[in-house]
Amino acid sequence: MEVYFDQFGVFWEGFLGTVQMCVLAAVGALAIGTLVAVLRVAPLPPVRGVGTAYVTVFRNIPLTVVMFVCAFVLPLLGSNADFLKIPGLTTLIRPLGTELPFFRFATIALTVYTAAFVCEALRSGINAVPVGQAEAARSLGMTFGQNLRHIVLPQAWKFAIVPLGSVIIAMIKNSALALSFGVLASMTGVFDRLISQAEGASYDSMAVLVGVVVGYLVLTIPLGLVLDAVERSQKKTVRR
Amino acid sequence: MSSVLYDTPGPRTRAKTIVASIVAAPLIALLAYLVIVQPLADRGQFDWKLWAPIFDTSDPNFPLVWDRWRDGWLRTLKAAVLSMVFSFVLGSLLGLVRRELRELRRRRFPDQPRPARTGLISSVLAGVGLSRGWVEVARGTPVYVTIVVVYTFLPRWGVDFDDRLWYLVIALTIYNSVVIAEIIRSGMENLPSGQREASLAIGLGSWQTSVLVLYPQALRIMLPALISQLVVVLKDTSLGGLTVSYEEALRTTQQMVEAFRGLNIANGIPMFVTLGVMYVAVNYVVSRLAHYLQGRMGSGRHRRKSDEPPVQMVEAGAGAAGA
Numbered sequence: 001m002e003v004y005f006d007q008f009g010v011f012w013e014g015f016l017g018t019v020q021m022c023v024l025a026a027v028g029a030l031a032i033g034t035l036v037a038v039l040r041v042a043p044l045p046p047v048r049g050v051g052t053a054y055v056t057v058f059r060n061i062p063l064t065v066v067m068f069v070c071a072f073v074l075p076l077l078g079s080n081a082d083f084l085k086i087p088g089l090t091t092l093i094r095p096l097g098t099e100l101p102f103f104r105f106a107t108i109a110l111t112v113y114t115a116a117f118v119c120e121a122l123r124s125g126i127n128a129v130p131v132g133q134a135e136a137a138r139s140l141g142m143t144f145g146q147n148l149r150h151i152v153l154p155q156a157w158k159f160a161i162v163p164l165g166s167v168i169i170a171m172i173k174n175s176a177l178a179l180s181f182g183v184l185a186s187m188t189g190v191f192d193r194l195i196s197q198a199e200g201a202s203y204d205s206m207a208v209l210v211g212v213v214v215g216y217l218v219l220t221i222p223l224g225l226v227l228d229a230v231e232r233s234q235k236k237t238v239r240r
Numbered sequence: 241m242s243s244v245l246y247d248t249p250g251p252r253t254r255a256k257t258i259v260a261s262i263v264a265a266p267l268i269a270l271l272a273y274l275v276i277v278q279p280l281a282d283r284g285q286f287d288w289k290l291w292a293p294i295f296d297t298s299d300p301n302f303p304l305v306w307d308r309w310r311d312g313w314l315r316t317l318k319a320a321v322l323s324m325v326f327s328f329v330l331g332s333l334l335g336l337v338r339r340e341l342r343e344l345r346r347r348r349f350p351d352q353p354r355p356a357r358t359g360l361i362s363s364v365l366a367g368v369g370l371s372r373g374w375v376e377v378a379r380g381t382p383v384y385v386t387i388v389v390v391y392t393f394l395p396r397w398g399v400d401f402d403d404r405l406w407y408l409v410i411a412l413t414i415y416n417s418v419v420i421a422e423i424i425r426s427g428m429e430n431l432p433s434g435q436r437e438a439s440l441a442i443g444l445g446s447w448q449t450s451v452l453v454l455y456p457q458a459l460r461i462m463l464p465a466l467i468s469q470l471v472v473v474l475k476d477t478s479l480g481g482l483t484v485s486y487e488e489a490l491r492t493t494q495q496m497v498e499a500f501r502g503l504n505i506a507n508g509i510p511m512f513v514t515l516g517v518m519y520v521a522v523n524y525v526v527s528r529l530a531h532y533l534q535g536r537m538g539s540g541r542h543r544r545k546s547d548e549p550p551v552q553m554v555e556a557g558a559g560a561a562g563a
Binding site for chain 2: 020041043044045047048049050056057059060061062063064065068069071076077098118126128129130133134135138144147152169172173174175176177179180188191205206209212213216217220221224
């Protein structure tokens with residue numbers, strides 16, 4: 001029990017690291033995912049092919065492999081992912097600015113991997129809009145842009161929000177993998193620091209693990225409950 | 241075909257599309273070359289020496305590499321199939337029990353004497369709470385952590401496996417059985433209410449209604465989602481290599497890369513890229529199967545109402561490590 005009080009700093013640091021990585025990856029994945037979704041619904045077959053290839057690749061290989069490839073390819077290309085050392089951001093998110101690139105590599109891997117799922121969530125949202133809505137808009141003489149802005153996207157957003165939420169929850173859980181790539185500033189890193197690496201570890205591994213699990217549940221369960229509530233309220237309004 | 245975004249193209253639009261495609265395709269190829277191929281080529285990654293052990297049948301390492309990959313993939317598939325079978329059985333059971341508990345919660349047991357009544361009602365409530373708690377905890381914990389928990393706790397409780405496979409299978413089963421239970425439960429709850437009402441009207445109890453009437457139909461409708469879950473499980477087996485040193489496809493690849501480094505062949509990229517291609521191939525086949533089944537189910541008796549959004553695939557795990 002005393003581990004929670006003695007080592008609260010370690011737990012807190014790990015929790016913060018996980019949250020920071022998740023916020024970064026969520027923003028990145030939403031941006032890249034939207035871009036890929038645009039490619040995937042583009043009218044030109046070759047452009048569509050690029051989007052489809054991206055999604056097929058990243059949806060079907062394990063995140064572990066993505067992380068390995070990141071850890072191999074980026075250093076080989078002479079990149080320490082230094083482009084993520086964005087001035088103001090490194091003071092806010094300290095692991096981002098460290099000499100060791102692992103936090104940045106893991107964040108990049110998590111981002112490009114999650115982006116594929118974000119793309120699919122957005123696309124399922126667009127596809128869930130009844131075709132008649134867009135046809136009516138076109139027959140009113142709306143341009144492509146007007147159609148998107150006033151008719152399709154507001155509805156697609158509503159259909160996409162729940163799948164997007166599940167993607168983000170999955171992403172939070174996936175961030176646990178970062179530890180295998182040397183990121184100690186994560187919730188799973190707490191276990192590593194207090195048990196595996198500690199000399200003559202005096203803490204009960206069970207207690208530490210329970211703390212780690214709680215750290216993730218604090219993030220995932222409330223998000224899941226919010227999502228359930230959103231889904232329920234949508235079902236009520238969508239029912240015709 | 242007309243879609244949400246575009247009208248059915250006429251002859252002029254079609255011609256424009258073809259021309260634009262012919263222009264765009266080489267541009268994309270050029271971009272891919274500049275961004276991906278050239279930087280790698282500059283660093284000698286296309287040196288045949290690095291790829292020979294994988295693709296050159298006359299290379300002395302060729303048979304060794306593919307032998308190890310075959311073993312690794314067999315272990316990956318074994319872990320995935322075992323986890324999926326256990327998850328399916330336990331998940332079905334959990335889904336049925338949760339549904340039954342929900343039915344029982346409405347009952348007030350008027351035929352029982354008063355103390356038994358309060359006992360029954362409170363034990364039902366306890367069951368509801370416990371199962372709900374189990375679902376939330378098992379679902380909200382990263383699979384990576386679940387594997388570490390299983391690996392740390394089971395030996396301490398005197399359950400020791402020689403084969404590390406079982407730690408992985410147990411952890412994957414804990415996570416996926418809960419996910420499958422929720423898939424099946426939502427399948428049963430989204431059936432037309434007439435199914436349940438008719439079944440109760442002919443005198444079946446609520447458990448019989450669930451097992452004989454609702455469950456088989458839910459299974460049919462949810463089959464594609466269940467198969468997609470297999471992709472998640474397949475991807476999650478790769479966590480077994482990292483956490484419990486189970487020698488599945490990823491870990492074997494990792495070990496081979498280490499071994500080749502000893503031979504002064506730095507073929508990390510070729511090996512992992514080939515591994516990635518194999519993962520894509522295997523999972524692509526599985527998801528095609530799901531897609532095919534979804535098409536078949538759609539034309540069956542239980543056609544989805546067309547204005548309902550399609551079945552959401554549960555994408556979690558490392559996919560999920562959940563993704």
